[in-house]
Amino acid sequence: MIVQLCGLSGAGKTTLAKSVKSKLLLHGVNTEIVDGDVYREVLCKDLGFSKEDRIENIRRLGFVASRLSANGVVVIISAINPYEEARSEMTRLYRNVKTVHIDCAINELIQRDTKGLYKKALLPDGHPEKLNNLTGINDRFDIPENPDLRLNTGMQTQDVCASELFHFISTQLAADTFYFKKQLAQRYS
Numbered sequence: 001m002i003v004q005l006c007g008l009s010g011a012g013k014t015t016l017a018k019s020v021k022s023k024l025l026l027h028g029v030n031t032e033i034v035d036g037d038v039y040r041e042v043l044c045k046d047l048g049f050s051k052e053d054r055i056e057n058i059r060r061l062g063f064v065a066s067r068l069s070a071n072g073v074v075v076i077i078s079a080i081n082p083y084e085e086a087r088s089e090m091t092r093l094y095r096n097v098k099t100v101h102i103d104c105a106i107n108e109l110i111q112r113d114t115k116g117l118y119k120k121a122l123l124p125d126g127h128p129e130k131l132n133n134l135t136g137i138n139d140r141f142d143i144p145e146n147p148d149l150r151l152n153t154g155m156q157t158q159d160v161c162a163s164e165l166f167h168f169i170s171t172q173l174a175a176d177t178f179y180f181k182k183q184l185a186q187r188y189s
């Protein structure tokens with residue numbers, strides 16, 4: 001199973017992915033986080049933040065996720081993943097992909113600004129330190145219309161969001177296991 005999170009910087013993707021990974025591990029579910037920030041230091045080092053590069057970034061993360069997932073690992077892709085076309089490509093290419101929107105109002109994100117990126121993006125035009133392509137401020141984010149799950153981290157606590165995500169993944173896993181068992185039973189009956 002591949003869970004592709006999407007959401008603006010600071011929305012809570014990494015925080016929730018880590019929390020849910022710990023919960024899943026406690027239940028014996030092998031889980032891996034494929035985090036945009038981390039992969040941009042290694043496998044995606046050559047990529048920037050143009051539309052083409054972001055799409056290529058998601059393609060690479062999706063490929064890694066698919067190999068892990070094919071070997072029974074639950075994979076949580078934690079990236080901004082802003083374009084609908086990249087997200088639907090993922091669901092088209094790979095089996096059992098779920099899309100989860102980690103939503104949060106932009107004003108709340110500007111207040112959190114854990115990395116100082118929003119401050120830079122909101123600098124006046126022409127300022128030498130201005131960030132000109134921060135998703136949600138001056139770059140596009142396609143809000144998913146029908147995600148499998150949407151969590152709002154500005155309206156609900158971290159604990160509630162993590163529990164909801166954990167519950168969602170566990171339920172999907174149980175359904176998938178049931179489906180596989182049924183297929184096996186049919187094949188060998």
Ligand SMILES: Nc1ncnc2c1ncn2[C@@H]1O[C@H](COP(=O)(O)OS(=O)(=O)O)[C@@H](OP(=O)(O)O)[C@H]1O
Pocket residue numbers: 008009010014035036037040049053054055057058078079080081082115131132133134135139
């Ligand atoms: N211009 C711009 N826009 C968005 N994000 C920026 C930008 N510049 C740097 N960063 C940092 O890069 C992280 C996003 O990388 P991703 O791989 O998740 O992005 S994407 O899915 O390819 O759009 C993002 O990480 P998160 O804050 O964890 O989302 C930022 O820390």
Ligand SMILES: Nc1ncnc2c1ncn2[C@@H]1O[C@H](COP(=O)(O)OP(=O)(O)O)[C@@H](O)[C@H]1O
Pocket residue numbers: 007008009010011012013014015016078112114152153154156157158159161
């Ligand atoms: N309900 C919530 N869920 C997740 N994170 C939250 C929530 N409320 C506040 N936060 C805070 O928001 C920040 C999210 O940062 P991070 O997980 O790195 O975001 P992202 O990976 O989306 O860039 C953290 O400092 C976290 O403590």
